[in-house]
Amino acid sequence: VKNRVFSILFLASFIIAQPLINFIEPAFGGIGSTVTISGNNFSSTSIENTVFLSGLEANILNSTENEIIVSVPYGAYYTPISVYTNGLYA
Incomplete structure (x- = not known):
């Protein structure tokens, strides 16, 4: 019985959409x-998102692909608000 080893090279190209x-x-x-x-x-996945309110990191309570729920941290105002995910900012 001979065992054969196969090697498959898979190249994929994809675009990460900005939040x-x-x-x-x-x-x-x-x-x-x-x-x-x-x-x-x-x-x-909540840990893959970071939300900043007035430059302060907010505690993420829950997240989906279309919604993030956070609690406002001490010292923060509502603006500016930014979301960081997949290496990109919204």
Whole structure:
């Protein structure tokens, strides 16, 4: 019986889509309040997203590809808001 070893080279090309923020709700809230960020191209794995409110990292409570829910950190205002995922910012 002979064993044969095969090697397969698979080359793939793909594009990572930039995250996009469409809507933030509520428009105002205090420290510790919950904010829902709706958009596109977020990661459904919470740890793969980072959300900044006024430059401060927010605690992500849950995320899907189209929505991230965070709590407002101490010292943060609502703006500016940015989302970092897959090496790109929204």
